[in-house]
Amino acid sequence: MFDIKGDPLLNILILFTVCARRPYVVLLCGAIVASILASGISIIDITTDPVELWASPTSRSRIEKEYYDSHFEPFYRTEQIIIHATGLPDVVHNATSGHTITFGPVFNRDFLLEVKRIQDKIRNLSLIVSFIVISRNGFSLHTLCS
Numbered sequence: 442m443f444d445i446k447g448d449p450l451l452n453i454l455i456l457f458t459v460c461a462r463r464p465y466v467v468l469l470c471g472a473i474v475a476s477i478l479a480s481g482i483s484i485i486d487i488t489t490d491p492v493e494l495w496a497s498p499t500s501r502s503r504i505e506k507e508y509y510d511s512h513f514e515p516f517y518r519t520e521q522i523i524i525h526a527t528g529l530p531d532v533v534h535n536a537t538s539g540h541t542i543t544f545g546p547v548f549n550r551d552f553l554l555e556v557k558r559i560q561d562k563i564r565n566l567s568l569i570v571s572f573i574v575i576s577r578n579g580f581s582l583h584t585l586c587s
Contacts (some may be wrong), residue, residue, distance in 0.1 A: 492506065522563075524556055524559075526545070526546040526547045526549060526552045527546075529546035529549045529551070529552055530546060530549070531543050531544065531545060531546055532544040532545070532546070532548040532549055532550075
């Protein structure tokens with residue numbers, strides 16, 4: 442049917458002619474191939490748990506965490522807080538060389554002061570145990586992290 446050793450453009454023309462003469466067969470074959478490939482989506486297991494994503498099941502930290510979770514209540518630890526400045530204008534700085542430099546809204550003074558206020562509130566967190574507040578002299582973020 443195809444002359445593989447001949448002119449490549451002639452081979453492509455022959456292939457296109459065969460496909461054009463049998464469009465239903467080509468569409469059916471394409472639909473079957475697409476269905477087979479798309480059926481794989483049903484067996485995909487998407488992992489969104491950070492512990493599953495970042496820690497090996499045999500790592501020491503993972504084993505210790507599973508032990509802790511099975512003997513006590515689950516422990517949740519936030520390592521970082523991501524703060525995003527939205528709806529604020531860019532900051533324009535006039536450099537000493539006479540040029541103006543534009544910084545993003547994250548350098549907005551009001552935004553930075555608000556972030557500082559939130560950071561101070563986090564640092565001053567207290568622990569409430571049985572309706573008794575244990576603050577700076579007892580447990581706080583500073584004493585727990587040091």
